[in-house]
Amino acid sequence: MDQLAHIERILAMAGGIIVAVVSAYALKNDWKTPGLDNQVFKVMLALLFVGAVLAFLAGYGILGTFPKAA
Amino acid sequence: MAVASLAQAGAEFAPHGEVDQLYAETRDLRLLGFLMFLVSDVVLFSSFIFAYLYLRNSGQGWPPPGIGRPDVALAALNSAVLFGSGATMHYALENWKHGKFTRYAAFMIATIILGILFLSGQAVEYTKLYFQEHVSWAGSGIFGASFFTLTGMHGFHVFVGVWYLIVLLLQSVHGVYSKDKYFGLTAGTLYWHFVDVIWVVLFSIFYLI
Amino acid sequence: MAVAAAHVGGIADHIHPEPQGFIRKYIFSLDHKIIGIQYLVTGFVFFVLAGLLAEIIRVQLMHANGGFVSADTYNEVYSIHGSAMVWLVVIPLLTGGFGNLVMPIMIGARDVAFPWLNMLSFWIFPISGLMLFSSFLMGAPVAGWTEYPPMSLQAQGFGTSMWALAIFLVGVSSTLTGMNFLVTMLKMRAPGMTFTRMPLFVWGQLATAPLLMVATTALAAALAALFMERVFGVPFYDPTKGGSPILWQHMFWFYSHPAVYIMILPGFGIISEVLSTFSRKPPFGYRMIAFSSMAIALFGFMVWAHHMFVAGIAPFLQLPFMVLTYAIAVPTGVKIFSWIATLWGGSLRLTTAMLFAIGFLILFTLGGISGVFLAAIPFDMHTNGTYFVVAHFHYVLVGGSLMSIFAGMYYWFPKMAGRLLNEALGKLHFWLFTLGFNGTFLPMHWLGFMGMPRRVATYDPQFQFWNQFESISSFVMTLGILIFFANVLWSIKYGKKSGPNPWGGRTLEWMIASPPPYYNFKHIPKVFARPYDYSQPLPYKGLEEELTTAKPEPVPAGAH
């Protein structure tokens, strides 16, 4: 159980980093695209970045509290 | 075969004339309409989130006695998965715009798989809560009510989204969309991003605060 | 996709063959005018039913200890009366009804943005209406149209859950209508129809659409939670399971306060049109009238808790709600003043529609003033939950919304039937209705102040005289309404032929035949000014062929 939680957290951190980087990169590429849909996409990507960072921090243990076992 | 179907879809598209003026205007309308739909869906979620926060602060302490905090590790992993699917979805659309059908299809499939992974992750969490912590929808006070209602609603949106993406993939394989007429895909991407972004909020309010 | 593309012809100026056959033409029609008429007919049918319930209420209150129906029946009756009048009558008539009937023509469009969606949202509406009334068969809700838990959780039978389902559905219908209208008004205006050239009725709809979209969804959440709690026992509102009854009040009023603006803003629009047309004058301060609608719509979201001053919310939370509610009096007052100034110096045609508009000005002002009374916490502490409240919202909803609905009916009936409503009957209707209405609801002000609570099947005998007075007046009001229906039924067949523009109106719907042809316009007109300047020629180009026998343009190649 404990082991599993550790694996999960490590994977979460990895995924968080990857997504954060990718979404930041995508945001940079799309920065100048015109059109209503693209504006929305940019906002979404920004929030996606935030979410990825949160996932990383949660995996790292800075955010969120873990059951006493962990 | 896929590539061929894209080529023939492209061939259907005539550079000038009534159809495309009509298509452009139609697309504007449908884009705006779809965004309105998303807006009201956001309001639906926000109302339940308001209810959750209101109940949470109604002075019984949180989490209520007898209920442990939800498992952040699994949730974090799950979130990473869902956010990942957002990224792949984004690139699926990008590749379609640049006419790279195979890459588009690959990213689409990746997105669908990640979506399914997320759902299974949630299933695991639910079973854990139900069988190990005996937390249920109706039986565990306001925690069960707000947690299962909100995450369930979101899960349902993901479930619908997965099917939506599958349909879109099949449609694109059958050449419904062309290099310049792909509003369906745009809408799909919007919807999927919306599902991700809602999860950003749910994840933070349920697991992080 | 092809289908959707085919039916947004409004801006892409092209035309499809008119559907043939009764079913496709009048039942499952995609034509906004037909759908508007469908809304009006259905809405008025529900109006009759809910009105009958109202008369049951008044008969019951003829005597201090009731006796006409049992207390439980009485509770069911007024609950369904309230719910039906709000969700099945006023809102559908003003948005789905008049909005569909004239709004697209007024902005020079051939139809709304999503005709299929439009048809869908109409057909949801009668179904949910039937569900609501069917709840009588399974123990109708008793806790009024607000259905506060724990009362609504305690209620036996499936009725209350059915109520929640029905209101949820009608909410979905409003939401879809809201999106549809918003997209239509943002994207499908004729060339040159800038926002500040739109008729004021369109401004009313523009202010209403977002409310329909956003507020109604919030209500959907509250209703879903109530349904889950009643059916699956999921605790949201039940205090014994840690829920909170106040939570419902917050969620409910967060919708239901904007809802009262949903029920009046389109009415404001109708009044602006009618007053301008029949005084042959531009609306005084067009911009202020238009923007104050938007201001009201915006403020409407920030005042919901003024319904809960005595429910036990923190004192310092009450203050901002009181002040913001006062603030709404400013845009509303500006509207009233502008309308009065519109009358000044006009050449008034006192037609029935105009009479209703003038009556609206007086009665709605009274309702507005009592509204400010109730917004004041100290006064509300005394009158909250009494007949004073009942008087207030009937002055706003009947004296306001319903008067504007009648004005709209007399004004736009030609665009439905191609005939005029009978003026003599109309005037009789107006006077009976207005007298009866005031007789019914004016005494409720002092009854409430002197201690008569609302939602009671029996009451203190000291109030019996005024209650009998009210009941008798309400019969007069009902008589007036019956005359209206007789008038409509008679005029559909025998009414005077109206011709395209019987009132000398200048907005676009009067530029085309009545009833308008399937496509509204043979050519989409070009607009280069506001419609209201009566000393100037009409500000439209491209309407020359409208009233001729010229054939509309063919469908451009590849539209399908």
Added chain:
Amino acid sequence: MIESRRPDVHLGRGFWMATAIYAILSIAAIAYWSVTPLSQWLPAASNTATEIDRFTRFLLAAGSALFIFVAGYVIYFAFAFRRRPTDPPDAIGVQVHGSHRLEFAWTFGAAAFVVLLSVISVAIWYGVEFQSTPGLVVEAIGHQWYYTFRYPGINGEVTQEMHVPVDTPLTVNVTSADVIHSFWVPGLRIKADMVPGLINTMHFVATRVGRYPIICTEFCGTLHGQMNKQVFVVDSKADFQKWYRDWQIKNAHVSNALPAAPGGGASGIDLSKGVATAGKALFAQKCSACHAIAPFEHRIVGPGLLGVLHDPKHPNLVNGKPATPADVAQILLNGYDGSMGHMPNATQNGLSAQDIANLVAYLETLK
């Protein structure tokens, strides 16, 4: 080109005459409301009532003045500017599109009035809402479909009438045992909703001896309309003392039946039926996780409970109430939230009325 009426934008004599008439009428109305006591229609038997009446008369005065002008102008214009039969059929009105001066004037005027109104109502509201001295604290509980009342020093619940002494600061805490009710005494202009699981408070001073009906204004079920029979009696101080003593004697032997838990979970606890041994077992199983059998200072989550009912150093409980069996039971029943942390209520802890009685009996044995 349509033939237009000559735009004469000056206001005619008729307009000024009408204005004058309306001004006189408004002044008359204002005068009337400023001298008319509302108590002639409805007794004003509390300090709150006099305040609210003053405010109401202000509202009525302002409202009538405004209404006279609006309705007056509407009617006058409708009459004066109606199209005469002599007018040409296409006669049109004066084509004025607006006047920035006028529009600014009335927007600003309305705003100014709103500010004035806000100031006045906040002042009145503050005086009514925050009457500090608690004075006599009475509790009113709504039931379907009657009220009961609890007085300090009277066992159990007082039924039928609610008596209070005249000219004494009062604090009335209201709650409900089942659904939402409301506690309205029109004669005193006081009202608060009775919400299950929530306590709403009213402060006021009753100023006139008399009997005033208590009315429920929140729909509460079949007999909601009948929930206006009980009376709020303002007694002279002497009469109140007498009435109070009578009830003390009457209820002397009533076990301290408590108000129901939110939603009527566990009502009617009879402390006399408590069994200490059963309570001991129950304590070990339900309470010992958070409470030690040790002096107050020994905290696990909650304070140590050794001698909780006999501790001279701590005569009061954590909720500030005196340490009596009834108040301990109260905490067990409704839980506690405050400086000492959080304690779930009986429903959440799964405590029956009997369990609570047993626990109280056990706690009493701890010395």
